Amino acid sequence: MSHFISIFGPLAIFSFACVGVGLLVLSLFRSRPQEDCAVEYVIAFVMGQGVLGSLFLVLALIGIFTKPLLLGVLLPLTFIGLWKGFSSIYALPSVLQKNALVFIKASFLWQLLAVAAVLLLLSGASAVVGRIDGDARAFYLALPKVVAASHRLIPLPAYEGFTSVGLLAEMQLAALFLLDMPGASPRLFSWVISLAGAVLLIAISRNAGLGRRGQLLSLVMLSTSSAVAYFWGQGKTDLFAAVFALPAVLYALKDCDNRESRRNSVTIAGVFTGFALVAKLSYIVAFLPSMFVLLFWKDLNVYSLNRKTIGSSQLLLKTLIKYSFVFVLAIAIPLIPHLLKNHILLNTLVDTYGNHHYFSDETTRRIVYTYLFWPFFGSFWAQYGNLSPLMLAFFPLLILMFCKAGQWSSKATGLFVAGATGLLAWIILFPGVPMPRYFLATLLLFTVPAAWAMERASYIDRWINCTITLASLATILVFYVSWSLEVFRVAAAYEYFVGDQSEKNLQIDEVLSRNVYESLNQNAGLGARVYLGSYYRFWLRPDLIQCTNGKKDEGIAFDSKQPEKFWIQIYQHGFTYMFMDNTNPAFAALNATPNWVRAEMIYPQSGYGGAYRLSFSNPPADLKFTTREVAFGAWDVVSAK
């Protein structure tokens, strides 16, 4: 079977299942503001992701996350998704015809821009053959692979504490692994959800009063943001939070006819915000304040017009309290499975990591002083990408249009104020964390007012119109060329998709890195203990990952003054294989083996690490740990006695 079917088959099944369950959940909120058919399906898809991710989390905690159960859940939902989708297909020809007419009537430059933007977005699928990010090889892809193989969720060895992060995205990837997607291909789902994000951003733009040009420009800014494109295929799960956040923004922006419609709208916005918080807890800092601004933007405007009227303050206060309560209550619903998971696995509810003080005071000051520039040109440690330069390029135009138009109550202004509020909260609390992925949805809010200004200006000045289209086209071109080795590997992706199931068409670094782990996979028996002198583990077999060094082995450390102690511990803990990075402190131990230890090289040491088989003759200590298969595919490290 070619890669194409084994990759896109499970993706399609899972995606339609998400749509199916999402439609069922949304049908509970009949009197809510509706979008057009395509956007409704995308909202349902994102809702389904959250619901299924939470459900899988519970199933994995119980230890029954098996393929028959997964298929039993997914297939009826897939059928519902497909059935609903095909029952609306009658509307497709007229929609296509309408869009084709608009396209034909547009000027050549706008036509070219539309084609370039769509091609750029679609070619993002080729990121699946790119290099896997280090964090994904360590945790974000490794955990789902293990969950799928062991049918249970337990803390990943060496990342026991880190397992307290929200695992909504990881559980969806686990489902895709369980549906037999090959290699690391479930990471392609990040690209699929970014398509959903693109549709939602267009819907937000339309809701904010932007026309087709403005909607297209929002899409261009989204697609040329490396803070988005980098995550299409690198295996990190940061995009999930942003995509959960976008429907929340859409519902917060909606005009509601009556109280019930408003209550439903706020509830749905709250549920999506809750999913976003689970997916990325850092959204609580910058996204939550933005949501409060958006939810009450219209009320605040009405109040500012009627503030001299008696009772208007009380009415505003009553509205704020009432809907804030509904919103917070709705946020709590998606948090329940997440908190339950942390309580069961780690006996805690929420865990935070480090003090987020990554840079010196001087660098932090420079970050704050240049806040207008680093999101676009910065490359700080762990920043992972920039925003589209078009946002910076047309920021002065936004100021100009706001000043000249004086439309301070428009939704585009509301989005700008909401974004600025969230950004300010982030700067105050985390001035030295210049990392867009931690509050990506908040930063994406700025694309809409920027596109609003660009669209308006394009209609009133033909020079500006030319500048906008040419600058956008140049940005797309430069962006494509800049990321052609990391993201846009179209030719290699074609070979990968149409070829047999092998990983030889991945980026060469990934292939060479995988080869080292593959040598261990081919040599080590089931449940063998591999001592990992590395953070990375994704390409190991799932049974081997479960038995690698974790919390029980924390005491093992190499001391050049007592090299034998290290090897005694290695023997006592039952390790019979070793993967060693060149930079690991224990690397020196390989040159200091006592005479009762034999470290046989099974893959030569290189920049990608090396693999070794360990054998012991007459060891001077007793074995303390061994491994046992406690359920099908689930391996535990247990006492040898």
Add this chain to the structure above:
Amino acid sequence: MNKLLRMKITLFERFALISWVVVVVYLFAVFRDQTHPDGTLDELLKLFFSSLSAAYLQ
């Protein structure tokens, strides 16, 4: 919308805006495939002018 459509952009505003857009897109093109500085204004300007002079010398 009508007010917006009646709005005029002056020659100076147009010139300033187009110049700014050209500078930003040029900087974006210059930065590709490079190890970026940390995005601070002084480093951006230094790189901008050094790239301009390099282009001139070529």
